[in-house]
Amino acid sequence: MTTALLTDHYELTMVQAAMKAGTANRRSLFDLFSRRLPEGRRYGVVAGVGRALDAIESFRFGDEELSFLLEKGIVGDDGAEWLANYRFTGDIWGYAEGEIYFPGSPILSVESTFAEAVVLETVLLSIYNYDSAVASAASRMTAMAGDRSCAEMGARRMNEWAAVAAARAAYVAGFKSTSNLEAGRSYGIPTIGTAAHSFTLLHDTEEDAFRAQIASLGEDTTLLVDTYDIEAAIRKGVELTGGRLGAIRLDSGDLALVAREARDLLDDLGATHTKIMVTSDLDEWQIAALSGAPVDGYGVGTQLVTGSGHPTCSMVYKLVARADSDDPDAELISVAKESKGKSTLGGRKYAMRRRDEHGVAEAEIVGLGTPPANDGNDRDLLVPMVRGGERVYRETLDEARERHLRVREELPRSALRISRGEPVLDTWIIDETGTEALSAYSNPR
Amino acid sequence: MTTALLTDHYELTMVQAAMKAGTANRRSLFDLFSRRLPEGRRYGVVAGVGRALDAIESFRFGDEELSFLLEKGIVGDDGAEWLANYRFTGDIWGYAEGEIYFPGSPILSVESTFAEAVVLETVLLSIYNYDSAVASAASRMTAMAGDRSCAEMGARRMNEWAAVAAARAAYVAGFKSTSNLEAGRSYGIPTIGTAAHSFTLLHDTEEDAFRAQIASLGEDTTLLVDTYDIEAAIRKGVELTGGRLGAIRLDSGDLALVAREARDLLDDLGATHTKIMVTSDLDEWQIAALSGAPVDGYGVGTQLVTGSGHPTCSMVYKLVARADSDDPDAELISVAKESKGKSTLGGRKYAMRRRDEHGVAEAEIVGLGTPPANDGNDRDLLVPMVRGGERVYRETLDEARERHLRVREELPRSALRISRGEPVLDTWIIDETGTEALSAYSNPR
Numbered sequence: 001m002t003t004a005l006l007t008d009h010y011e012l013t014m015v016q017a018a019m020k021a022g023t024a025n026r027r028s029l030f031d032l033f034s035r036r037l038p039e040g041r042r043y044g045v046v047a048g049v050g051r052a053l054d055a056i057e058s059f060r061f062g063d064e065e066l067s068f069l070l071e072k073g074i075v076g077d078d079g080a081e082w083l084a085n086y087r088f089t090g091d092i093w094g095y096a097e098g099e100i101y102f103p104g105s106p107i108l109s110v111e112s113t114f115a116e117a118v119v120l121e122t123v124l125l126s127i128y129n130y131d132s133a134v135a136s137a138a139s140r141m142t143a144m145a146g147d148r149s150c151a152e153m154g155a156r157r158m159n160e161w162a163a164v165a166a167a168r169a170a171y172v173a174g175f176k177s178t179s180n181l182e183a184g185r186s187y188g189i190p191t192i193g194t195a196a197h198s199f200t201l202l203h204d205t206e207e208d209a210f211r212a213q214i215a216s217l218g219e220d221t222t223l224l225v226d227t228y229d230i231e232a233a234i235r236k237g238v239e240l241t242g243g244r245l246g247a248i249r250l251d252s253g254d255l256a257l258v259a260r261e262a263r264d265l266l267d268d269l270g271a272t273h274t275k276i277m278v279t280s281d282l283d284e285w286q287i288a289a290l291s292g293a294p295v296d297g298y299g300v301g302t303q304l305v306t307g308s309g310h311p312t313c314s315m316v317y318k319l320v321a322r323a324d325s326d327d328p329d330a331e332l333i334s335v336a337k338e339s340k341g342k343s344t345l346g347g348r349k350y351a352m353r354r355r356d357e358h359g360v361a362e363a364e365i366v367g368l369g370t371p372p373a374n375d376g377n378d379r380d381l382l383v384p385m386v387r388g389g390e391r392v393y394r395e396t397l398d399e400a401r402e403r404h405l406r407v408r409e410e411l412p413r414s415a416l417r418i419s420r421g422e423p424v425l426d427t428w429i430i431d432e433t434g435t436e437a438l439s440a441y442s443n444p445r
Numbered sequence: 446m447t448t449a450l451l452t453d454h455y456e457l458t459m460v461q462a463a464m465k466a467g468t469a470n471r472r473s474l475f476d477l478f479s480r481r482l483p484e485g486r487r488y489g490v491v492a493g494v495g496r497a498l499d500a501i502e503s504f505r506f507g508d509e510e511l512s513f514l515l516e517k518g519i520v521g522d523d524g525a526e527w528l529a530n531y532r533f534t535g536d537i538w539g540y541a542e543g544e545i546y547f548p549g550s551p552i553l554s555v556e557s558t559f560a561e562a563v564v565l566e567t568v569l570l571s572i573y574n575y576d577s578a579v580a581s582a583a584s585r586m587t588a589m590a591g592d593r594s595c596a597e598m599g600a601r602r603m604n605e606w607a608a609v610a611a612a613r614a615a616y617v618a619g620f621k622s623t624s625n626l627e628a629g630r631s632y633g634i635p636t637i638g639t640a641a642h643s644f645t646l647l648h649d650t651e652e653d654a655f656r657a658q659i660a661s662l663g664e665d666t667t668l669l670v671d672t673y674d675i676e677a678a679i680r681k682g683v684e685l686t687g688g689r690l691g692a693i694r695l696d697s698g699d700l701a702l703v704a705r706e707a708r709d710l711l712d713d714l715g716a717t718h719t720k721i722m723v724t725s726d727l728d729e730w731q732i733a734a735l736s737g738a739p740v741d742g743y744g745v746g747t748q749l750v751t752g753s754g755h756p757t758c759s760m761v762y763k764l765v766a767r768a769d770s771d772d773p774d775a776e777l778i779s780v781a782k783e784s785k786g787k788s789t790l791g792g793r794k795y796a797m798r799r800r801d802e803h804g805v806a807e808a809e810i811v812g813l814g815t816p817p818a819n820d821g822n823d824r825d826l827l828v829p830m831v832r833g834g835e836r837v838y839r840e841t842l843d844e845a846r847e848r849h850l851r852v853r854e855e856l857p858r859s860a861l862r863i864s865r866g867e868p869v870l871d872t873w874i875i876d877e878t879g880t881e882a883l884s885a886y887s888n889p890r
Contacts, residue, residue, distance in 0.1 A: 006609070007600075007626050007627075008624040008625065009626055009629070010640055013639055013640065013661070013662060014640050014644045016661050017660070017662060020661045021648070021653070021656070023648060023657065028643075028647065030643070064630075068629070068630045074626070118641075118643060121601070123605055125601035125602070126600055126601055126603060129602050130604040130607070155453060155567050155570075155571055156453070156567050156570035156762075157570070157757040157759075158571060158607070158756070158757060159571060159575040159576075159611075160448065160500070160567075160568055161451075161604065162575070163571055179454050181451075181452050181454055181457070181514075182451050182452075191517065193453055194455055194458055195455055195458065196563075197763070197782045197784070198459070198475070198559075198763065199459045199463070199563075200782070201767065201782060202559050202764065202767055202780075208468075212462045212465065213462050215465055216465045216466075226785075229783075252787050253784070253785035280787075306756045306757055311603070311756040312602040314602075314747075317601075318642070318643065319643035336646075337673070338672070338673050338674075339672065339697035340697045341697060341698070342697050
């Protein structure tokens with residue numbers, strides 16, 4: 001399916017006007033970044049990278065798209081012809097999927113002709129902004145859950161396709177599974193689920209429902225025990241499985257209290273291996289609050305797919321340098337708008353995570369025009385993704401997930417505090433002379 | 446594209462288990478409703494209806510979907526065979542698109558066999574929850590904007606496909622246009638857009654950029670004037686068009702102040718017909734605050750596609766009645782779970798908006814098992830959508846949009862107050878004897 005029309009109208013009117021003005025082929029560099037983290041967040045998580053690169057490969061204007069654009073007068077014949085032949089031929093580099101980001105981190109850089117790069121603005125931002133919002137929330141949840149497993153179950157509370165992307169982003173941030181079958185098929189994420197309250201209500205008795213479920217899914221299944229009376233349901237589930245019941249799920253009430261009572265009852269009944277899974281409007285705070293309760297796994301829905309209060313990041317895509325002629329070898333000139341409160345920082349950027357001798361992250365270093373000096377402990381953050389139109393970055397979702405869990409470990413301990421706070425790392429912008437050039441993103445302490 | 450896997454794993458394990466137990470074909474009735482409005486909201490807007498009915502028509506399990514399900518052991522051969530032949534054969538009725546809803550409104554009812562109806566749970570909720578969240582926020586924005594136009598521009602801040610749905614939901618709630626080309630193609634929504642800051646920065650001077658834009662898009666275009674100096678940009682735009690400039694767009698700063706200065710300058714320059722459009726993190730509060738400023742149109746992004754603080758509704762899909770045998774003529778028995786804080790109301794529901802003799806809405810009436818009496822002023826809310834598997838509800842988006850603007854007019858005036866408040870109508874649940882049965886959703890005043 002083409003991603004070509006997941007694009008704002010003005011991207012194409014800009015291409016059309018620039019073609020007419022003879023400026024469409026000026027070599028241009030766009031940066032994708034955010035001026036800030038969502039309020040109270042200590043770090044952000046980059047997600048959607050693989051999806052974004054897929055979207056670029058699918059960015060093709062076919063007959064149907066071109067007819068629409070021509071009929072509506074959005075482009076003329078010359079614009080349509082250019083779009084028909086659209087293939088991204090430039091270079092892209094950026095933060096790898098699962099990487100941590102901070103205000104001002106140059107998350108993605110796209111260099112090509114103006115026209116080739118500008119038309120990708122909307123779809124790249126759509127993907128990065130939502131996927132990173134979900135991953136950023138998910139990472140706080142998995143951090144609070146520690147060794148306990150987190151399952152993504154939010155599809156019903158978010159747009160049907162966004163939900164698939166959310167399951168993927170959650171997995172990158174350490175979730176173990178999803179309820180979403182399309183996410184299972186598209187991305188190979190393990191899917192889970194057994195039964196809803198409706199299944200119990202369908203049957204004449206709860207016992208009938210449990211028998212039906214066990215007959216189909218085995219004794220190792222997870223029984224939902226709060227449709228009527230929790231104690232009676234647990235006793236019945238243990239009885240029907242001879243104590244070998246896989247797990248129970250609790251979906252209502254004071255979960256800490258109910259989980260404690262359920263654990264005691266299960267243990268009394270000899271079902272010491274039966275696990276307890278909790279669901280019901282969980283978020284990272286609730287997960288943290290349940291850390292002392294005998295819970296084995298969390299199922300998270302609404303608050304995950306809505307980014308726990310921050311359903312989007314504020315990432316933007318800005319022209320930061322361009323040539324002053326069509327010559328492909330012309331030098332790029334830094335450019336920046338001066339709009340109030342929205343000024344940008346022109347020029348090519350390099351990024352590094354400064355680490356101390358123990359490997360603990362100390363600062364986000366952004367070099368303007370030249371790579372900042374690496375004292376040996378530091379870690380370069382930019383990865384080549386597309387070179388001359390050729391995709392060179394491709395990895396499994398598990399690689400991204402492992403990266404995330406690894407680089408999260410590098411952060412100072414305060415990063416994983418549940419309370420609201422400032423970004424745990426300052427971002428230092430270093431100019432070509434090696435001195436700090438700009439403190440736009442610093443948080444002096 | 447099939448919607449079949451936009452489904453939670455457990456829907457299919459329930460079908461599989463119910464088939465084995467011989468209960469899958471029990472006639473069942475599911476209600477889609479919400480127990481509450483988002484905090485502080487005075488009314489909700491139903492959106493996504495047309496998309497939901499499309500999704501049911503596309504709910505087909507092909508070879509690829511079945512192979513995945515079989516390989517993962519989610520269904521067995523008998524389950525896969527049933528899914529391969531899946532066609533919804535039941536009845537669906539509910540609130541028309543654009544209609545207003547309140548806590549407890551029976552927004553959608555799905556009656557069929559248990560298996561046929563339960564598998565639609567996830568995709569129906571995904572669509573209704575997100576689309577209605579956007580429409581509910583959008584309606585407050587268009588109410589505050591009054592006669593001024595609202596344009597949807599949020600694609601870059603939300604998942605790429607959710608953004609298309611958001612543009613559609615916003616249109617239902619009175620938005621006039623969108624920046625989203627896919628929404629233009631898929632739903633015929635007028636698309637708009639001219640140029641971004643990058644277009645100005647691409648050119649050697651702002652004047653070059655304006656000349657290029659005017660040459661391509663005509664004098665009636667909208668110039669973005671805040672890349673450098675707003676006053677200089679406005680003067681240049683007016684000069685280049687001989688005072689016939691279509692509009693300017695302001696995207697930063699104190700918009701009320703800047704719009705006033707811009708209007709004065711435009712008028713001084715004789716460009717009295719040049720309109721002023723504002724963008725930059727607008728929401729319904731900001732739109733209301735700008736009501737005294739000389740603004741002609743609002744472009745709304747982030748806060749629209751994220752539901753202005755409420756990116757999802759809390760709609761649920763619950764089994765409320767079912768037969769106790771496979772007999773298609775067996776009577777339906779009301780069922781309801783008793784989970785703490787999540788209890789449901791069993792049985793078939795009818796809905797009516799009670800209106801006084803002036804046509805002003807007074808209450809949401811839900812009849813349990815029997816239609817409530819209509820005193821002549823009241824308005825029935827349930828519309829047949831699918832009958833015996835045949836879709837009978839199909840309308841243009843403009844019809845839904847007109848309905849929304851019309852039924853919003855029926856609400857008491859306090860509905861359109863910007864401040865946070867309670868639902869403007871109580872929901873009265875009336876039992877078969879005609880007396881108020883349950884006050885679960887009432888807000889006694």
